[in-house]
Amino acid sequence: MPLSESLNLNSFQTKTPSDVAEACDIIRHSASTLDAIVPSGSGSKMHIGYSPSRNGVILCTKNLNKLVDYPARDMTVTVQAGILVKDLTEMLNKENQRLPIDDPYPGESSLGGLLATNTSGPRRFGWGTLRDYVIGISILNDEGRETKAGGRVVKNVAGYDFCKLHTGAFGTLGIISQVTLKVRPNPEASSMVLLSLNSANVESVLDRVHTTKTRPVAVELLNRNALQQPLFKNLDLSSDYCLFVGFEHGAEAVKWQTETLAPELSDVPGKIDIIHGPSDSAIWRNLGMFQSTRIPGSPLTFKANIPSSKVASWCALASDTLPGLSLQSHAGSGIVFGHLPGDVSRQMAFDAITLLLQKAVRYQGNLVIPYCLEDWKSDFPVWGQVRPDIKIMRKVKESLDPKAMFNPGRFVDHI
């Protein structure tokens, strides 16, 4: 999406440094003029969050995209953060390795962007999220200096864990310039078991999948509207919901799990399908992409985080509130993405989001809005309900970015 369509960035000049030194110069200059710095990798997620609270420059890291070190036998890789995830994936694949994090914008995302937004997908249930893979990080700080934390070894507790702090910090604490990641071997095999479900059965089936003898790496629940989207249309599914249970392990383990899960659930009314194929096949990719899909006319996409045990009832409430809603849940992890239908009014959307947010908060979770029409952001809870630990977050922000240069106003509570 062009930047000008997403945020109010028309007056921002884009600077694309060719190396770290040049990027540091840009930061130092902005520090002297008190310009804001809006970090950008490939630009695929620039629609997320509020518009910056003051003018400045977009610092694009796309040319900071070099491979620094890939000792494949140590199963670590160090790269500059502007590298495209697809290029990193290709490189790792040559050594039969991977970063098992789903990229909802295949071909577009930069690693730094993926990291700053803490993006994840279906595999998070089995393989975790980016915070589990970043072992070293370099940050261009508010003084225009490259600083580092962590290292290049897989186990390391020397110093504070800035890797965790910057993962998901939305670029508000500095520019991620370089990252060292743990990587994993490619799985030998993968499969996906698909189970068509009636609304009434969702909760009990999710409970049973939770205690299955198998060890899924993905448990995805999609509602009927989601199944009608182009990503899934060829599956020809028209039930209330479909559950996708994914396995990625050695060949024998995948075969056994596929053959075990289907009989475990054979008493559930509904069709069972099995899709065999590599872990980069279309079904995995499409499940990963649903969150970034733009349904024509849809004014808003939300992401709720709730307990896994509440996914069925929360999705039922959401569907009842807005019948045209397209829903996908990473059900094992309690994450639900929803695209609102095109015909919903601003007021209807606001009321529905308010209700669903309250319900999520009651479950100790939250609901954020990764995408909505720009003029809705003024009154919609873009970053959900502010929690009391915002006080500490503000102290961290003030300490690491005292001039509020990095992405000012864009993140939680306009931090």
Next chain:
Amino acid sequence: MKRLLDSLKNIVGPDAMITAASELMVYECDGFTIEKNRPDVVVFPTTTEQVSRIVDACNYFKVPFLPRGAGTSLAGGCLPVGGGVVISLARMKKIFDVDYRNRCALIEAGVINLWLTNHLKPHGYHFAPDPSSQGACTIGGNVATNSGGPHTLKYGVTVNHVMGVEFVMPDGEIIHTGGPVEDNPGYDLTGVIVGSEGTFGVAVKSWVRITRNPDTYRTLLGVFNSVDDATNTISEIIGAGIVPAALEMLDQMILGALEDAFHFGFPLDAGAILIMEVDGLEAGIDTEAERITSIAVKNGAREVRKADTEAKRTLLWKARKQAFGAVGRLASSFCTQDGVVPRSKLPHILREIQKIGAKYDLKICNVFHAGDGNIHPILLFDERYPDQVKRVLEASGEILDECIRVGGSVTGEHGIGVEKIDFMAKLFSPDDIAMMIRLRNAFNPTNNCSPQKMLPTAGACIEASKAGRMAAM
């Protein structure tokens, strides 16, 4: 001090504090016994509110304080530099809420790591971080030091299993970060609190992730004539894309002590052994075990034994995890180091350790998390002889310098504490450390909480040897 003691007595009661010098001795160091300093008082709160009030009192009287679990840490993390108040969380040992459906549990800081796993066992779950001290160490201590353990190779370290904390800030305020639900928006404060070694405040309760037990294990014992053959095996297993549940190495010297203590039947003439464990589903596990066996044989293993009963496996892990206890059979004092190297550099670093041992005329044995590249050379000495202590410190320094030189770190799981403060400037630039100080100041601006830990303080660069009273100097 008297007014502070009166305040503390009002908060926790007279039965929940220690002030007698003879009793305070227990709290003058942790597992790193080379440096010691006695606190003025130890208090044993039982609620978060009490912790908060204790912190308020310490701030009011301008007395430093620091939290302590079981004191099993190995880098002086709970050494009370400058005295002050030790807040022992040992009496906060409730397991409040285990939510099996959502795979998390809320527990107090004083819960012993193994208690939690034993509590979960009947339901088929465990708490994955399993440091060797798991029978004694507390979850609060695991959170403070981001503990590891043999099985973190596959399952990750403590930070990968902590979802949130109830936390008393250094100004006494009680906050909650994260929680039982994943992905709450905002900064990952939980992620930076874990591993901050008590310098950000006091983690009183934690939401932890619980992990399903594997269906089965295959535990193999590779017997090698030389350390080189064993380390080459490790390198090749990892390089082949196999992620075992654990991959541990023991050298000949430690094997002798372990055999005397546990009578496992270790081959005493072996140069090194590897404990190689895979776990998971029954389907495919024998194939994985066979792949590992053939890699070991290819690299010179003279035999690969199977711990083929639960009793044998349990004894093997007991021997491994209590290895440090058995070191007492080799020397009256020992210093355990905690370096990390890229896994492919293991053969090199072990050869260097051997050379450094010879140079300083010290016996050094090795038992460590080989799969992670996390070495634990154990330097044997007698703390009554100052010359030996000096040589141990110098040899330790050389080993850790070599870890840095080959791209590694000076601590994989024990922490910086006071022991390794001097190494921070070798690992990190002044700019890097300045950012760490800025982060600490966001949580702990007065530095009254766990002072002089982890970071060299600007303008008053602390030397490890001055932190407390040296045991033998």
